[in-house]
Amino acid sequence: MTRKQKKMLWRIIITAAMLIALHFIPITGIMRLAAYLVVYAVIGSDILRKAGKGIVNGRPFDENFLMALATLGAFFLAVWTKSGDYVEGIAVMLFYQIGELFQSCAVGRSRRDISALMDIRPDYANIETDGRLEQVDPGEVAVGSVIVVQPGEKVPIDGVIVEGEASLNTSALTGESLPRDVKAGDGIVSGCIDMNGVLKIRTTREFGESTASKILDLVENAGSRKSRSEALISRFARVYTPAVCLAALALAIAVPLVRMACGAAANWPDWIYRALTFLVVSCPCALVISIPLSFFAGVGGASREGVLIKGSNYLEALSETKYVVFDKTGTLTQGVFEVTGVHHSALEDAKLLEYAALAECASSHPISKSLQKAYGGEIDRSRVSDIGEISGHGVTAVVDGHTVAAGNTKLMHRLGIEPIECRSAGTVIHMAIDGKYAGHIVISDVPKPHAAEAVAALKKCGVKKTVMLTGDAQRVADEVAAGLGVDEVRAELLPADKVAEVEKLLAAKGEKEKLAFVGDGINDAPVLTRADIGIAMGAMGSDAAIEAADVVLMDDDPKRIVKAIRISRKCIGIVKQNIVFSLIVKFGCLALVAAGLANMWAAIFADVGVMILAVLNAIRALRYKE
Numbered sequence: 001m002t003r004k005q006k007k008m009l010w011r012i013i014i015t016a017a018m019l020i021a022l023h024f025i026p027i028t029g030i031m032r033l034a035a036y037l038v039v040y041a042v043i044g045s046d047i048l049r050k051a052g053k054g055i056v057n058g059r060p061f062d063e064n065f066l067m068a069l070a071t072l073g074a075f076f077l078a079v080w081t082k083s084g085d086y087v088e089g090i091a092v093m094l095f096y097q098i099g100e101l102f103q104s105c106a107v108g109r110s111r112r113d114i115s116a117l118m119d120i121r122p123d124y125a126n127i128e129t130d131g132r133l134e135q136v137d138p139g140e141v142a143v144g145s146v147i148v149v150q151p152g153e154k155v156p157i158d159g160v161i162v163e164g165e166a167s168l169n170t171s172a173l174t175g176e177s178l179p180r181d182v183k184a185g186d187g188i189v190s191g192c193i194d195m196n197g198v199l200k201i202r203t204t205r206e207f208g209e210s211t212a213s214k215i216l217d218l219v220e221n222a223g224s225r226k227s228r229s230e231a232l233i234s235r236f237a238r239v240y241t242p243a244v245c246l247a248a249l250a251l252a253i254a255v256p257l258v259r260m261a262c263g264a265a266a267n268w269p270d271w272i273y274r275a276l277t278f279l280v281v282s283c284p285c286a287l288v289i290s291i292p293l294s295f296f297a298g299v300g301g302a303s304r305e306g307v308l309i310k311g312s313n314y315l316e317a318l319s320e321t322k323y324v325v326f327d328k329t330g331t332l333t334q335g336v337f338e339v340t341g342v343h344h345s346a347l348e349d350a351k352l353l354e355y356a357a358l359a360e361c362a363s364s365h366p367i368s369k370s371l372q373k374a375y376g377g378e379i380d381r382s383r384v385s386d387i388g389e390i391s392g393h394g395v396t397a398v399v400d401g402h403t404v405a406a407g408n409t410k411l412m413h414r415l416g417i418e419p420i421e422c423r424s425a426g427t428v429i430h431m432a433i434d435g436k437y438a439g440h441i442v443i444s445d446v447p448k449p450h451a452a453e454a455v456a457a458l459k460k461c462g463v464k465k466t467v468m469l470t471g472d473a474q475r476v477a478d479e480v481a482a483g484l485g486v487d488e489v490r491a492e493l494l495p496a497d498k499v500a501e502v503e504k505l506l507a508a509k510g511e512k513e514k515l516a517f518v519g520d521g522i523n524d525a526p527v528l529t530r531a532d533i534g535i536a537m538g539a540m541g542s543d544a545a546i547e548a549a550d551v552v553l554m555d556d557d558p559k560r561i562v563k564a565i566r567i568s569r570k571c572i573g574i575v576k577q578n579i580v581f582s583l584i585v586k587f588g589c590l591a592l593v594a595a596g597l598a599n600m601w602a603a604i605f606a607d608v609g610v611m612i613l614a615v616l617n618a619i620r621a622l623r624y625k626e
């Protein structure tokens with residue numbers, strides 16, 4: 001409990017004790033009223049203050065105003081009818097405060113739960129100076145420094161391992177429980193926990209730009225993008241509160257006047273009491289509190305499963321996903337190519353590969369990385385100049401004074417060169433040197449281990465169509481698609497064609513059906529933004545993709561998409577249950593009160609009860625089971 005919550009608890013206890021004591025002290029008249037007003041002030045002073053502030057700021061119709069008006073009204077009625085029943089106004093305030101306290105504890109707890117689950121915020125970084133380890137603020141570590149991570153410590157900053165090996169626990173980042181083994185030369189992201197070895201890491205990012213900081217930022221700010229349900233509720237409240245106040249006014253004034261006109265007794269106190277009770281019931285706190293809490297819990301629950309959702313609006317969209325469009329390379333396939341052959345080479349095979357690797361030295365495409373790895377030698381960038389990358393085609397560069405082009409058939413045609421077609425399975429990189437065809441390198445990629453399973457699971461959870469878009473050759477695309485069970489394939493697309501294809505699909509689908517595009521951001525960042533939901537690969541994906549995307553899969557496993565959809569559906573389901581449940585109870589109570597069948601006690605019990613149930617229900621969104 002925080003200090004504020006403890007203080008509240010004390011106020012509640014003192015109020016209850018004073019009420020019991022006053023029950024046994026036989027004071028009457030003005031002294032009795034004064035005594036009860038003191039108790040009222042103990043429990044309700046902050047509500048009165050907030051209500052006053054609301055009026056001053058020109059926004060009077062909030063729950064504080066309703067509570068203040070109703071409880072003060074109850075006092076007024078007790079004085080007017082000389083009943084001396086001052087307990088009611090205080091009790092209503094008391095229960096309201098108990099409800100508020102409960103809710104603030106529940107919200108605080110689930111927020112803490114989420115932060116604990118996302119226990120990735122590093123507190124310090126170790127720097128070795130003169131053989132001694134020194135703990136420093138990770139924000140002060142410059143890019144390129146060497147930091148030391150010891151067994152049991154969190155990796156504070158992204159970097160590359162320069163020395164040591166260890167098993168990493170990545171579960172806070174990816175939801176993956178199996179440890180990952182790393183050694184010198186491997187990249188490492190912040191937020192992982194080193195389980196056994198000492199690692200020396202050369203940092204490649206600043207602390208603020210590192211994975212752990214980015215994720216925490218995302219989760220903490222997810223609430224700022226409001227979903228449709230949330231927007232609906234605030235619109236609803238804007239109409240609802242004044243409407244309720246008008247209805248209460250009608251009950252208090254119009255009904256007695258009409259009765260008088262008809263010759264019946266006006267019965268003012270009775271109708272004013274009903275109107276005040278009406279105000280107590282009308283307060284929509286269960287909705288106002290539980291809906292944002294459900295979304296917050298949903299985003300938190302998803303992040304525990306390795307899926308980062310950037311706002312509650314995407315949670316809502318995800319739950320309506322009916323079309324899933326995939327990029328091929330790096331999304332459904334691993335994006336790690338092996339060279340399987342070099343054909344029709346005009347030079348020695350190794351020399352051709354060397355030219356290819358050098359020409360590719362500046363590209364971040366998975367193909368380029370794979371060619372550089374296959375070449376294996378040192379890349380001397382001073383041998384390369386005039387590099388140009390044409391997305392969806394390939395690269396051109398000048399290597400050792402020769403113009404080199406490496407890419408697909410489209411690139412060759414663009415340069416006016418006729419390539420020799422290749423019949424081997426795999427992606428073909430055609431090469432041209434000094435404007436003449438120089439052979440091709442065949443590379444092949446393998447599907448990710450869970451890709452086929454993910455496509456099947458998507459179908460099973462109600463996705464109507466899965467589509468694969470790729471810039472690769474039709475033959476390769478068909479082969480991959482058939483192996484994975486994807487419904488449709490479009491191949492040989494340029495980045496702009498991918499946008500066009502997605503736009504076609506968007507135009508053909510229904511209003512309530514959402515389309516998700518899953519990509520790694522290389523040659524597809526525009527599509528990520530264009531789709532209803534852009535899902536990016538977090539580990540392999542480019543920074544641009546993670547920036548452009550709405551949802552990020554921490555470990556690049558396509559199966560997480562299914563999880564994300566399931567979590568979002570559960571969360572939206574909870575929101576709907578809460579809306580329906582609290583509105584039914586609310587309107588039921590309002591009717592009972594207007595009919596004179598419920599008093600203020602019953603009203604506040606129903607109100608606090610509904611709120612507690614709604615909050616407990618909302619917290620369920622945090623837990624996800626297969």
Ligand code: ADP
Nearest residue numbers: 328329363365392393394407408470471472523
């Ligand atoms: P995908 O849609 O499968 O992710 P891309 O749109 O990234 O594929 O690339 C499409 C095609 O363009 C590749 O299959 C390759 O033939 C060619 N290409 C793109 N970038 C490069 C590059 N850096 N080097 C060689 N070829 C490239």
Ligand code: MG
Nearest residue numbers: 327329330522
């Ligand atoms: Mg790609």
